[in-house]
Amino acid sequence: MEMQQALTKNKDITNLDLPISLSIVSQGNAGPIFKEKPIGPFILRIMTGGTVSQIHCDPVQPEIVETSQRVKRNNSELENQRLTFKENGTVMFSDLKFSSGTFPNFIRIKFRCNVSVTIGGQKFSKMVESPPSKPFISMTNTGSQWKDAAGSWMKEDCFGESFEVSLAWVWNYFHKHFLLATKQETKDLKRPLSLKDFMYLIHVKFGTAEKQVINQKEFQLIWNWIGTSIKKIRYQKHMLWMFEQGYLAGFVTRQEAIEVLQSELPGTFLIRFSERIDGEYVISYTHNTGVRHYLVQAEDVSDKKRTLIDFLGQTNLFTTLLQLVILPNGTAWQKHNKDKIFDKLYKKNGAKQPKPPQTATNPYDYVLPAA
Helix, strand or coil: CHHHHHHCCCCCHHHCCCCEEEEEEEECCCEEEECCCCECCEEEEEEECCCEEEEEECCEEEEEEECCCCCECCHHHEECCCECCCCCCEEEECCEEECCCCCCCCEEEEEEEEEEEEECCEEEEEEEECCCCCCEEEECCHHHHHHHHHHHHHHHHHHCCCCEEEHHHHHHHHHHHHHHHCCCECCECCCCCCHHHHHHHHHHHHCCCCCCEEEHHHHHHHHHHHHHHHHHHHHCHHHHHHHHHCCCCECCCHHHHHHHHCCCCCCEEEEEECCCCCCCEEEEEEECCEEEEEECCHHHCCCCCCCHHHHHHHCCCCCEEEEEEEECCEEEEEEEEHHHHHHHHCCCCCCCCCCCCCCCCCCCCCCCCCC
8 A cells, every 4th residue: 555655646645545454363263153152263363554653443343244144143142342552553352142043044253343544644543344254154052053063164164256166176175174063173183084084074075086176065965974973972972982082983994894803703883973863873792693673772872871782792692893903004903801991981870771572574674682
């Protein structure tokens, strides 16, 4: 702006844009967030050109804008607003909260303030506005809204205005959001998503690993299936722990499970994602009749009253757990007696035992056979 001013023949700077900018230097979080949880922190800086000799800033005011930026919401929906700049020209909002939900719509935050400056002995005032923040979806119920909110955020971040992008592009964004969803810090990764895991998702949904591009509809198909499982891992502590430790193998196909288990003794088992039913888990295990697969039922687990760990402990058919171990050059399986792994986590509530056997005409053993 100052170069433009210096080169123009018009010396009346009142007709030119003032060299003032309000920028979001950093933003702490984005995406789905519970309405009463603080967002940010946001660090903002007021910046001016070298011709500005004096500056005075009014308090900074945040406001909510729709993704379209056409409809502005009432500022009363933001709590803990209006702060004053420090002497170094920065301000940090660390306790902004949404007072209501916005699900399923994206919203962003902009910051505004009135600035008075002196340039060449002349005083000018200007309302400056920051660019919009990264998007948020304010949720009122994480149990019912998180999966759709997280999927929408991932799709928005990955595709933007494009209907179709390359498979490699999706992989990069999916991995980033997967780490966020499973509460992993980049400096302390517990269980990152491998390329093999990602290709498992592609192969299961599309029957091939040769895809080069993915469109938004295909992405939604993948997320509708795997998003529910990821939500369980995120919000159920025992599932998150099992996943981090590799006791929940997860990204294993039915055929891979058969290949791993077919030479093992009866009672050896692994836990994987269901390829057929969204958000469910399958226990693949060796039996006297061969490798069998059991789809975990709703009555088998009931959150805090009876977890998957309790169900495994109470089922005599499952004795030796296969743990997926991540190595620098691939993966390996380690065997553990289930009770040595889970004993301290069992609930001593005497929950009911599995039901007697049913016909084996279904793709899964919907009711376990007797031990």
